[in-house]
Amino acid sequence: MAAPRMFKLCLLGAPGSGKGTIASRIARDFKLKHLASGDLLRAQVLSKTELGNSANQFMQAGKLVPDELVVGLMLAELTKVRTTPWILDGFPRTREQAEVLHKEEKLDFVVSLEVPDDVIIDRIKGRWTHLPSGRIYHTEFKPPEVPGKDDITGDDLVQREDDKPESVRKRLEMYRAKTHPLKEFYDVLGILRVFHGTESNVIYPRVHNFLKDLIPAYGGPF
Ligand code: AP5
Ligand code: MG
Numbered sequence: 257m258a259a260p261r262m263f264k265l266c267l268l269g270a271p272g273s274g275k276g277t278i279a280s281r282i283a284r285d286f287k288l289k290h291l292a293s294g295d296l297l298r299a300q301v302l303s304k305t306e307l308g309n310s311a312n313q314f315m316q317a318g319k320l321v322p323d324e325l326v327v328g329l330m331l332a333e334l335t336k337v338r339t340t341p342w343i344l345d346g347f348p349r350t351r352e353q354a355e356v357l358h359k360e361e362k363l364d365f366v367v368s369l370e371v372p373d374d375v376i377i378d379r380i381k382g383r384w385t386h387l388p389s390g391r392i393y394h395t396e397f398k399p400p401e402v403p404g405k406d407d408i409t410g411d412d413l414v415q416r417e418d419d420k421p422e423s424v425r426k427r428l429e430m431y432r433a434k435t436h437p438l439k440e441f442y443d444v445l446g447i448l449r450v451f452h453g454t455e456s457n458v459i460y461p462r463v464h465n466f467l468k469d470l471i472p473a474y475g476g477p478f
Pocket of ligand 2: 275276277292294
């Protein structure tokens with residue numbers, strides 16, 4: 257019997273380390289479904305669901321949304337993609353989330369992005385987001401075709417509430433305290449690979465090379 261064509265990947269990295277940018281490229285190049293907890297939460301906030309209303313106060317303050325809310329949302333999303341290879345971006349973010357996920361789904365690999373804090377703070381200042389889709393732009397590095405407008409829909413772009421410097425600093429502290437320790441959790445399982453750098457355009461070709469060699473063992477390319 258042919259091996260199942262399935263691959264479950266997770267991207268760890270501080271806020272602004274390039275998870276969204278790199279996960280989108282991986283999803284495009286290896287045909288994985290991109291599941292970004294932040295984008296899914298922002299979609300809930302935008303459509304004013306009960307979950308979105310509860311999550312909003314935490315997100316605006318740059319705090320983590322309580323585990324039970326995020327876990328419920330993400331596991332529900334994962335049940336929709338049982339047979340599609342996927343990449344998680346922004347989840348899990350705490351030990352508790354990692355443990356619940358590990359009971360439900362065994363990750364095949366975890367990629368961790370390591371970018372210095374000063375580079376991150378500088379970047380986030382210029383980021384503009386199309387909230388409904390999660391598409392991101394940067395005033396210097398990736399400007400939209402028309403300033404302030406999404407390339408695909410023409411909608412207005414916004415600066416995320418939690419991209420203000422004070423909130424970014426809190427998110428970085430939270431990352432060090434809660435998420436960075438997950439590296440050890442996955443290292444012990446033997447599925448962690450760390451990539452250091454300051455630019456996604458330099459980091460991504462290395463990630464791509466690594467996955468290109470790894471994915472055939474899981475039945476890909478998909
Ligand atoms: P989330 O949306 O996941 O935010 P984050 O992890 O803080 O990360 P970001 O989206 O800010 O950055 P990124 O790493 O994706 O980088 P990007 O590619 O955009 O979460 C938001 C909130 O939701 C959390 O704070 C929390 O409240 C809640 N939440 C989400 N998941 C949760 C969970 N599991 N548990 C609890 N709460 C949860 O790149 C960064 C920027 O850099 C871009 O603007 C890019 O254009 C720019 N840039 C600048 N220079 C370069 C360059 N040289 N190369 C590439 N990009 C560059
Ligand atoms: Mg992101």
